[in-house]
Amino acid sequence: MSQSKRASNVPVVAVVLAAGFGTRFDPNNPKQLVAVGGKPIVCWSIEAFESNPRVTDIIVVVNPTVRTTVERLIDDAGYPKVRMIIDGGAERVDSTAAALGALADAGIPADAKILIHDAVRPFVEQSSIDGCIDALDELDAATVAYASTDTVLLTEFRDGRKIVRQVPDRPHTFRAQTPQAFRFDTIRHAYELASADPGFHPTDDTRVVVDYLPESSVAVVDGSESNLKITTLADLPIAERIARQRLGGVAGTTVPADVDALTGADDRAYVASPGQHMTREEAKARMHAIFAEAAHRMR
Numbered sequence: 001m002s003q004s005k006r007a008s009n010v011p012v013v014a015v016v017l018a019a020g021f022g023t024r025f026d027p028n029n030p031k032q033l034v035a036v037g038g039k040p041i042v043c044w045s046i047e048a049f050e051s052n053p054r055v056t057d058i059i060v061v062v063n064p065t066v067r068t069t070v071e072r073l074i075d076d077a078g079y080p081k082v083r084m085i086i087d088g089g090a091e092r093v094d095s096t097a098a099a100l101g102a103l104a105d106a107g108i109p110a111d112a113k114i115l116i117h118d119a120v121r122p123f124v125e126q127s128s129i130d131g132c133i134d135a136l137d138e139l140d141a142a143t144v145a146y147a148s149t150d151t152v153l154l155t156e157f158r159d160g161r162k163i164v165r166q167v168p169d170r171p172h173t174f175r176a177q178t179p180q181a182f183r184f185d186t187i188r189h190a191y192e193l194a195s196a197d198p199g200f201h202p203t204d205d206t207r208v209v210v211d212y213l214p215e216s217s218v219a220v221v222d223g224s225e226s227n228l229k230i231t232t233l234a235d236l237p238i239a240e241r242i243a244r245q246r247l248g249g250v251a252g253t254t255v256p257a258d259v260d261a262l263t264g265a266d267d268r269a270y271v272a273s274p275g276q277h278m279t280r281e282e283a284k285a286r287m288h289a290i291f292a293e294a295a296h297r298m299r
Helices: 041-050 064-077 092-105 126-135 184-195 205-212 233-246 259-263 280-298
Strands: 012-018 057-062 082-087 113-118 141-147 154-158 161-166 174-183 218-222
Touching: 012 041, 012 092, 041 057, 041 064, 041 113, 041 126, 057 064, 057 092, 064 082, 082 092, 092 113, 092 184, 092 205, 113 126, 113 184, 126 141, 126 174, 126 218, 141 205, 174 184, 174 205, 184 205, 205 218
Parallel strands: 012 057, 012 113, 057 082, 141 218
Antiparallel strands: 113 174, 141 174, 154 161
C-alpha cells in the first residue's frame, strides 16, 4: 500500500512469542520462565504491552510443554488484556503463523495493527511500541531496529570458502529487534505467499514481508541497546542489570536452577486434561466477542 493514511482507530494486538526451546540457553530450563529482577522473562514482555494504553489485546504463543506454567503466571498476575494463549510450532515462523490463524478465525479486522514480539526481549521501550503503532498510520509494516556500531560484512561461499561480498555503509546498517508491526492483511498475505515457497525458512517476520511483498515499505522505528534478546546464559548478568535499573535499583533475585524452582512443580511433562484449558472453539468465541465490541466502539 502507498503511504496514504489508514485508519488508526483499530484494534492493536500484541503477539508475544514465547514458544522457543532455547537450546543455546539451557535445554532443561525454558528461558522464558527464568526470572530476572525477580520476575519471569515472559512476564516482563507481557507487561510491556499490558501497560501501554494503546495496546488493546494480547495473545501469548507458548511452547506446549510449559503452557500450564505460563497460564498460571498469567492468571496470578491478572493481565486483563491477555485474550488467548495458544500453542506455538517448531520454528518461529510456525508460531507466528499459528497466531495469525487464530486471529483470522476470530474475525480480526483486516486493518488491525499487529505487533509481533519475542518474549525473550523483556525490556522493550514504550517509545518503540508507540513508534510501531504510529508508523502503521503511514505504512503497512514497521520494525524496531538499533543502529549498528560495528561494520557489517555481507558474505558468500565461493570455492568452499566464506568470503566478503559487500561492506555496506555503516549509517545504513541496523540490528533488527522486536516488536515488528504490520497491518493484519499485510502480514497475513505475506505468509500466504511464503507458505507456497518450499525454501521458506525466515527467522524474522519483517523478512517475510520484504521477500514476498517487495512493494510494501517497512518503516524503521528506533530501538534501544537495552532491548536485548536473551539468548545464552551469558546474557543474564546484563539482563539483571537492566532489571535493577527498571526496578529502581532493587536487587534482582537469584535465577532459579530449573523450572521447578519457579513453579513448584514439574510442568515439562504436563498433558492437558479435557476442559482444563480453553478450547480452540472457546478461544474463537472469546476473540469474536472482543473484536465485535471493538468494532462497535469504533462505530
